[in-house]
Amino acid sequence: MRLVPYRLPEVLKQDPDRLLFIVEGEKCADALWEIDVAATTNPQGAGKWKDEYSEHLRGRHIIILPDNDDPGRNHAAEVARSLVGIAASVGTLELPDLPPKGDVVDWLAAGGDKDKLLKHAAEESCDQPESKSSMSNTELFPQPGAPAIADRPKIIVTTDEHIVNERAAAALASDQTIFQRGGSLVRVVKDNSPAAKDGIRRPFAPRIETLPTALLRERLSAVAQWVKECETDDGILEKPVHPPVWCVAGVHARGSWPGVRHLEAVVEYPVLRRDGSVLCQPGYDAETGLLLTHAGPLAQLPNQSDLDAAIAARDQLIEVFDDFPFERAVHRAGLLAALLTPLARFAFVGPAPLFLVDANVRGVGKGLLLDCIAAIITGQRFAIATYTDDENELRKRITSLALSGERLALFDNLIGKFGNAVLDAVLTATDWKDRVLGGNRVVQAPLYLTWYATGNNVSIAADTARRSCHIRLETPQERPEERRDFRHPNLLSWIGEQRQRLLACALTILRAYFVAGCPDQGLSAWGSYENWSKVVRGAVVWTGMPDPGETRLQLQDQADLNAGSMGVLLKCWEEMDPSRRGQTAAEAIDLFYKQPPESPPDFHADAKAALETLLDKPDARQLGNLLRSYRRRLFQGRFIDQVGKKHQAVRWAVFPADAF
Numbered sequence: 001m002r003l004v005p006y007r008l009p010e011v012l013k014q015d016p017d018r019l020l021f022i023v024e025g026e027k028c029a030d031a032l033w034e035i036d037v038a039a040t041t042n043p044q045g046a047g048k049w050k051d052e053y054s055e056h057l058r059g060r061h062i063i064i065l066p067d068n069d070d071p072g073r074n075h076a077a078e079v080a081r082s083l084v085g086i087a088a089s090v091g092t093l094e095l096p097d098l099p100p101k102g103d104v105v106d107w108l109a110a111g112g113d114k115d116k117l118l119k120h121a122a123e124e125s126c127d128q129p130e131s132k133s134s135m136s137n138t139e140l141f142p143q144p145g146a147p148a149i150a151d152r153p154k155i156i157v158t159t160d161e162h163i164v165n166e167r168a169a170a171a172l173a174s175d176q177t178i179f180q181r182g183g184s185l186v187r188v189v190k191d192n193s194p195a196a197k198d199g200i201r202r203p204f205a206p207r208i209e210t211l212p213t214a215l216l217r218e219r220l221s222a223v224a225q226w227v228k229e230c231e232t233d234d235g236i237l238e239k240p241v242h243p244p245v246w247c248v249a250g251v252h253a254r255g256s257w258p259g260v261r262h263l264e265a266v267v268e269y270p271v272l273r274r275d276g277s278v279l280c281q282p283g284y285d286a287e288t289g290l291l292l293t294h295a296g297p298l299a300q301l302p303n304q305s306d307l308d309a310a311i312a313a314r315d316q317l318i319e320v321f322d323d324f325p326f327e328r329a330v331h332r333a334g335l336l337a338a339l340l341t342p343l344a345r346f347a348f349v350g351p352a353p354l355f356l357v358d359a360n361v362r363g364v365g366k367g368l369l370l371d372c373i374a375a376i377i378t379g380q381r382f383a384i385a386t387y388t389d390d391e392n393e394l395r396k397r398i399t400s401l402a403l404s405g406e407r408l409a410l411f412d413n414l415i416g417k418f419g420n421a422v423l424d425a426v427l428t429a430t431d432w433k434d435r436v437l438g439g440n441r442v443v444q445a446p447l448y449l450t451w452y453a454t455g456n457n458v459s460i461a462a463d464t465a466r467r468s469c470h471i472r473l474e475t476p477q478e479r480p481e482e483r484r485d486f487r488h489p490n491l492l493s494w495i496g497e498q499r500q501r502l503l504a505c506a507l508t509i510l511r512a513y514f515v516a517g518c519p520d521q522g523l524s525a526w527g528s529y530e531n532w533s534k535v536v537r538g539a540v541v542w543t544g545m546p547d548p549g550e551t552r553l554q555l556q557d558q559a560d561l562n563a564g565s566m567g568v569l570l571k572c573w574e575e576m577d578p579s580r581r582g583q584t585a586a587e588a589i590d591l592f593y594k595q596p597p598e599s600p601p602d603f604h605a606d607a608k609a610a611l612e613t614l615l616d617k618p619d620a621r622q623l624g625n626l627l628r629s630y631r632r633r634l635f636q637g638r639f640i641d642q643v644g645k646k647h648q649a650v651r652w653a654v655f656p657a658d659a660f
Contacts (some may be wrong), residue, residue, distance in 0.1 A: 053082070383410065589620050
């Protein structure tokens, strides 16, 4: 039996210019017919719309009414995608004041009527696409498919490989499922699990994947006719063939594909553009190269975009975190900066600092605080990136996150020393380049990650401290996890209910700051983060809060593990070589680890403790590299410098500050 849209005969009898509503479920369609509003739906429920249903509605003016849940909104996006180029116009209307999982039947029962519905529909902006080729700004996840054979270009396979490859690359531009990013062809993969569709769990965030060559071959066969000319007794005939392996490999390796859309990142929430406008229309934004997946209903931003509106929005956001025991007001300001940064990440050029949340005792709410930030921004929890001091392993993890297009990443529950050269590099980089594991291919991807970390009394390396904005929690309670006096006992659930309002508050602060012209706040310089400071740090201070940049200065003073350890090492070195004759790195390792009987025990114990903090594996090579990197830098009134060589090995001696 052939399935068709619900009540199709009645729909076809209607005036083609009459507005037609598409709903989810026959009950909703019947409710609209009862108030003399034309409506239809598809058989079998949400997520089951077929392109053949759209053909029955060709030339109609259509408004889609999704149910108030993620499956309903995803279904609406799927229906809209199918109708592009077929319907005369198509728009999606999210009815106001619907309860969670509510539908048009609930809306009518609460006092809605035909006049109100048509008024809302008239206010809804509808797309008026001309053809499927215009879907680049409206289609989120187009399903792979092939255009009609007559619409595909013909590619004749010859030995002129460069010509064949150029034609193949040109044909690929019509494929709306493919993007280019960092010199690679990529696709966006979403979670199609039934559990995610049915609301059993939240769907995983869409991720970016490099397009495999096997899939590229499939897509090339979908966007072009591939033939080979064969000489026969009847003349030259064209024989259908598969895209040649050499062509697939050549197109895959080009590094640039004219006409294929560039993808900077995939976001699931509205973000600020460079001009201060808010990107909130789902789809591909050609101006920024961003793909905004369906973000759900966005709370109305206030018409007022000035300092008063920004301060009111700030107060609503800070109220969420009233129960957290911030050590000082400046750490609360750091919290606001941590919340605004992902939303402003595309409004400035350059990196953003890491946001470190630490506390004096476990159980005080570090993880919950960051979960609240993620819940407001994305509606999800953080992607956890386990920190390791192994630089090679950390590089691999960063590469994986960069290539998949993650937007927020968390180093959770830090233990021991935090910070190394790889982490310092990623915190000041705008793109990431690395060799793919198991091969020699170098990949590159833009870096729009915002980094977060948690720990208790974190020991942070010197250069990493300079790259971190600190959020410190302190409580006098011995067991803070046993607290019960919370304003919102189930805070994450409450945020889930208030998310659109809170998200609108954060965007209001940023937009109002841009409308005011991003007024100079007279902030002290923060090297590497000048543009972030102008946008995010400036917006926080503009609303009357302390400068979150001050937190890094305290962090550097209190938690500079390398500086403290270097001070100890130079003191021990001076005691080891008071005449400043100089010792090589190898001699120092031998002396520190081979304790002479006449030396005091703590002399070597202190030196070894300092070396084991500073170096992964204390040996002459690593120590020599360390001393070169800190040559003539003052630590606790001393510095180390070269005083000659011994058999081509540098001799080092420690001097007081007044000898500088």
